[in-house]
Amino acid sequence: MSEAITAVFILIGAFFVLVGSLGLLRFPDFFTRLHGPTKATTLGLASLLAAFVAYAAGTESGVTVREFLITFFLFITAPVSAFMLGRSALRRRVDSVAPRPAAIDDDEAEDDPA
Amino acid sequence: MLARLFPNPVLSGFVLVIWMLLVDSIGAGAILVGVILGLIIPRLTQGFWPDRIHFRRPKVLFTLIPVVVWDIIAANAAVAWIVLTRRNRDLRPVFLIIPLEIREPHGAMALASIITLTPGTVSVQFSADRTTLYVHMLDCPDETEAVEDIRTRYERPLKELLEC
Secondary structure, eight states: OHHHHHHHHHHHHHHHHHHHHHHHHHOSSHHHHHHIIIIIHHHHHHHHHHHHHHHHHHSTTOOOOHHHHHHHHHHHHHHHHHHHHHHHHHHTTOOOSSOOOHHHHHHHHHHOOO | OHHHHOSSHHHHHHHHHHHHHHHTOOSHHHHHHHHHHHHHHHHHTGGGOSSOOOOSOTTHHHHHHHHHHHHHHHHHHHHHHHHHHOOGGGOOOEEEEEEOOOOOHHHHHHHHHHHHHSTTEEEEEEOTTSSEEEEEESSOSOHHHHHHHHIIIIIHHHHHHHOO
16 A cells, blocks of 8 residues: 555656656746746655655654655745746846846846946 | 743744654654754844744634645646646746735745745745835736735735734
8 A cells, every 4th residue: 555655656756857857948948947847846856755755654664754844945945046046047137038027127226236 | 031032932943843853753852952952043043034933823824834735736737737738939928026015024035935836936036125026927828817816825814924
């Protein structure tokens, strides 16, 4: 039983990691590419960790919850790196399919007196 | 006395819970070390925290967390579907401009993080005065609806949780 659950979670996890990488590969610009890894890999990794929890529950070590901490840390750090990447891309005026909102320029002027 | 020992009780509580998860134990020893870490770490990191976190209505967490977890799962399915089926020229990426009602800095931070974790949206910039949040959306059929959605689903509950 625990093996079946483990297998299901591994498959779900692998699927989302694959799709996340595919998104990174095929989307047209920097900002759309940002969506691939920050989304699909969070759930992908969460599923792989859930698979480990299910697997451990079937062995003598029993249920552990430590793995959920990894998920938790991932969930609080992934948005920060995505935010910093997005922010620097805006600042460097990386090409974007979505039109750049004019208001952003005013804010950056305030941000950066030089 | 207690208030002086724990200037940031919510943070101390987090440290305790995370410590207990790390050592994977609910024994007295784990709790003791956790409480001691909860005493020390908030003190050492005090300079990084703009204000102390204060949950005014902790009950909101019980509805907000399930909503966010559900949206993360839905986000993944939605983004996966777009990755697999949508042609690049049919994508409609936009920058959403979200006027913020929430003033509490942790709340604004939490909102930006939740937005990044959920359906096809990534927070990319705050305006200098922190009253506007810029969000890149992967595929957006209706901008007003998307902004309204973020405000009702996440910003209002966060505001309720952290402000009065």
